[in-house]
Amino acid sequence: MLQGWVIVAASFAYLGLLFAIAYFADKRADAGRSVIASPYIYSLSLAVYATAWTFYGSVGRAAADGVGFLPIYIGPTLMVALWWVVMRKILRISKRNRITSLADFIASRYGKSALLGGVVTVIAVIGILPYISLQLKAISSSFTLLLQYPDIVMPATLGKVPLLQDTALWVALILAVFTILFGTRHLDAAEHHEGMVAAIAFESLFKLVAFLAVGIWVSWGLFNGFGDIFTRAAAHPELEPMLSPLNGMAGSYASWTWLTVLSMLAIMFLPRQFQVAVIENKDEAHLKKAIWLFPLYMLAINIFVLPIAFGGRLAFPTAGVDADTFVLALPMAQKQELLALVVFIGGLSAATGMVIVETIALSTMVCNDLLMPVLLRMRSLRLNERKDLTGLLLGIRRGAILVLLLLGFVYFRLAGEAYALVSTGLISFAAVAQFAPIALGGIFWKGGTRRGALAGLIAGFAVWFYTLLLPAFARSGWFPLDLLEHGPFGIELLRPLALLGVTGLDQITHAMFWSMWANIGTYVLASLLFAPSADEHRQASLFVDVFKHPSEPGGARFWRGTASGPELHSLLARFLGAGGAEAALREHARTRAAGWSHEAGADAELVHFVEKQLAGVIGAASARIMVASVVKEEAMTLDEVRALLDEASQIIMYSHRLEQKSQELERTSAELRAANERLTELDKLKDDFVSTVSHELRTPLTSIRAFSEILHDNPRLPDADRARFLGIIVKETARLTRLIHQVLDASRLESGRTEWNESLVDLRTVIEDTIAANAQLFSEREVRLEARLPERVPPVTADLDRIVQVIVNLLSNAVKFVEPRRGRVEVSLTEEGEYLRVDVRDNGQGISEKDQHVIFDKYRQAGDTLTGKPQGSGLGLHISRQIIEHFGGRMWVSSRPGEGACFSFTLPIRASSYARAA
Amino acid sequence: MGGRILIADDEPNIVASLEFLLQSKDYETCVARDGAEALELVERFQPDLLLLDVMMPLVNGFEVCRAIRGNPAHEGVKIVMLSARGRDAERAQGLALGADAYVTKPFSTQELLAKVGELLPGL
DSSP: OOHHHEEHHHHHHHHHHHHHHHHHHHHHHHHOOOOSSSSHHHHHHHGGGOIIIIIHHHHHHHHHHGGGTHHHHHHHHHHHHHHTTTTHHHHHHHHHHHHHHHHHHHHTTSSSSSSHHHHHHHHHHHHHHHHHHHHHHHHHHHHHHTTTTOOOOOGGGOOOOOOGGGGHHHHHHHHHHHHHHHHOOSSOOOOOHHHHHHHHHHHHHHHHHHHHHHHHHIIISSSHHHHHHHHHHHHTTTTGGGGSSSSSSSOOOHHHHHHHHHHHHHHHHHHHIIIIITTTTOOHHHHHHHHHHHHHHHHHTTTTTHHHHHHHHHHHOOOTGGGGGHHHHHHHHTHHHHHHHHHHHHHHHHHHHHHHHHHHHHHIIIIIIIIIHHHHHOGOOOOOOOOHHHHHHHHHHHHHHHHHHHHHHHHHHHGGGSHHHHHHHHHHHHHHHHTTHHHHHHHTTOOOOOOHHHHHHHHHHHHHIIIIIIHHHHHHHHSSSSHHHGGGOOGGGGTTGGGGGGOOOOOOHHHHHHHHHHHHHHHHHHHHHSSOOHHHHHHHHHHTTTTSSSSOOOOGGOOOOEHHHHHHHHHHHHHHHHHHHHHHHHHHHHHHOOOOTHHHBOHHHHHOOOOOOOHHHHHHHHHHHHHHHEEEEEOOOOOHHHHHOOOOOOOOHHHHHHHHHHHHHHHHHHHHHHHHHHHHHHHHHHHHHHHHHHHHHHHHHHHHHHHHHHHHHTTOOOHHHHHHHHHHHHHHHHHHHHHHHHHHHHHHHHHHHOOOOOEEEEEHOOOOHHHHHHHHHHHTTTOEEEEEEEEOOOEEEHHHHHHHHHHHHHHHHHHHHSSSTEEEEEEEEEEETTEEEEEEEOSSSSOOOOHHHTSSSSOOSSSSSTTTTOSSSSOOOHHHHHHHHTTTOEEEEETTSOOOOEEEEEBBBBBHHHHHHH | OOOOHHHEEEHHHHHHHHHHHHHHHTOOOEEEEHHHHHHHHHHHHHHHEEEESOOSSSSSSHHHHHHHHTOOGGTEEEEEEEESSOOHHHHHHHHHTTEEEEEEEOOOHHHHHHHHHHHHHHH
16 A cells, blocks of 8 residues: 555645644634643644654664663753753743744844844754755655665665655755745744644654554564563674663763753754744743653653664664664564554654744744844845835745755755764754853853854854864765865864864764863853943843843833834834734733824833834844834943943842841831730739739738737736747748848849859768758658668769758758648659759648649749748749759659659769769 | 627738737637638627638638628628738729728738727727
């Protein structure tokens, strides 16, 4: 079934389907219901990265050196991970400035320089031509190969065919017509090609399905799965070394690194990638899904590369079949006609996708950044007087597409056979990599200038041309090979493949190394040497600080001059058509809530709006020229632009600071509120304390006063009474003194004014002495006091008097809370690790859980102060705990109501003396 | 002179001074050491006047006062509150609960006796 007409019919049917999809998507877009506003379509359209090179070439490369094809797909995967930082910024800038192409982007950044835009365009065209020719070659050779079915004859062996019988020529022409229909049906102000994007997304899907189909068939139809293929490959003397990467066959570390970097840059700066990723993007948020979906696609389309490559090598043991054709030749050899046809269409879709997007992107660049600026400056053409230029613009673009494809064909005719698919693609990658320094530098470095960009770009391109393209020409016989071997004029240091004597690198690595040095070095140096103009300074700031200017479109504030409304209107009409211009201006007037009339004067805002609209059609540089021709602009000096920018950034900074201040205020007021609450609480505690202390002072004072007055008023009291009353006065006076002492003590501890007399203290002795001194207190109340003390304990560092104070406090508390006669208090001393522990246990009524939490607190006492009469000032335990904690110990109580209480404290054993004691 | 006075206070020395003072003026006294005992003795001792300390264990002076004033049987009992807490709010609270006088500790013995004499004139 694989006769020539079947193949041709299938191809045209496929192209027809594509066109139908595009037509449908365009209609939907016109109706305002976009089909491409989806992160999935966006991700699929990004896969235009995978061309015929991927479809046929990866297998070719893998068959030659194993996993060497991988860097080309690792690079994009790495780069896409950085997109949220890099691509989001480019997207934001491009949308705000209505960027129409990569050349437009770069030209806009460097002061809307028409010259720079033109240089970028020329380099892009020269750099991409080999790549386009590669696609033509792939289509024509796969077609030729399929045509020989059932024989498998390599196209190269068929010899040169006459020009008019060359399939590639017809492919080029058909694709040109097809692309013109696709991309230039009408002139869109925003340069969105929704139909094209929808068709490209479909192509990405189709080529993936086709490649997976052949991969699955080879793996499980031809062989018994991956395991089978790899086992056989491992047994094959030539294939076995390929299974381990980086062994010399798959390339050195240097070439892996450079290939990865190269493809990282290619995914950003190939004109077609910039077209689908930036120009055709509908929504910044689509990036989020693309960041993982696109790498997933890369993974899927690479899974079967090695199995097919090894399968091909195993199935065609002789060198007769070119590895670049394995994908197609394998099903042909096995008489899988349908699969072969699907594969052919898959390859066709990979190639056409690339050609369509690439030529549309390039034609926009050629039109807007190369031809229009020149034509507009040529007064003899009187373009200024033409009423409608849309026809001219479309004509230029269509012509450009045709010329580009024909040039691609010419390159194919002349140089096409010298290189494999992959090498040709890499030459193009290296060319577009030259845009990376000035594009990335442009969005992150305000210091980059127009002259720096021009110099860097030209230097990098020159090295690229000399080290990559010239050798390709030489191999095609345009130059004597002598140039490669001995250098120009016999100067060995200038050999294109070993510049300055650098050898040992492969050609791409060598070219990238030198061209990037030349490019970046010149760019940075020239940027630093030449001061930027006012325009450049303004654009640099708008690009680099795009995220800092939240909604400010930026341009209008930098324009000053006089313009007339009707003239601007007719200018816009020439590029958008009368209806389009009218609609745009009405929309503009509406957003500014102003009426629109033809007679109205023009302000900076309107001039800026018109320029932006024009930029969307003919690029920033051309738009600037056009607007300048109808308005009188007063030049702004660099200082004025700087002042305006400073003002803007000051306002931003100021509002940022205001925000910070208000946050600070909020924080401070919250802190104040908390502090206030704390103060209120402290105030209440202080009140309670004063009230408690005053109560405690008043109580003994009451007895003292009453008995003093009694003694005073009754001079004839019996001696016994007099003695008893005086005894009470003495005792109550002592109580008062103790109390005052405690209050002062607590306040000294609190303010840190206490003096400590530290010495080595033997706790055992201290306890024994204290018990002896207080024995009378216990015997008076008939309370039993027992001590359990070890023979000897290591000393602690503390203030002897203070420790005595603590133990007395605990003992007197205990004796107060037990019943006379039945009461029992036990003191014990134990060694616990690095601490000594003292427990004072009583069999009193115990302390409630609630009170256990507060009895150590300052100003607090056990029991409700209204119902339960507190014993003492309530400061004793507070003071004791402060003392213990001062010496690094801990104090706590454990008790169950009704079962007595146990007050405990610990003190740390001095490390050195502990060692001695042990 | 004469009359029955119940002293309710938990400070033994203050109680001692009050007992001595009142007995020297021929009042018959009885002592309660906490609020609960005070309420019990109001029933049994049937005092004409109650010297009531505010801060006592178990049931405080305010509660005792409220209970007595809530019982019509003890309508005639005069109540003098004694407190070491001299704040105006507490004085007002005591008087609002129906105390006849509120005396702040430390008190003047002469003034206290005068106040008691004033409240028990016919006896």
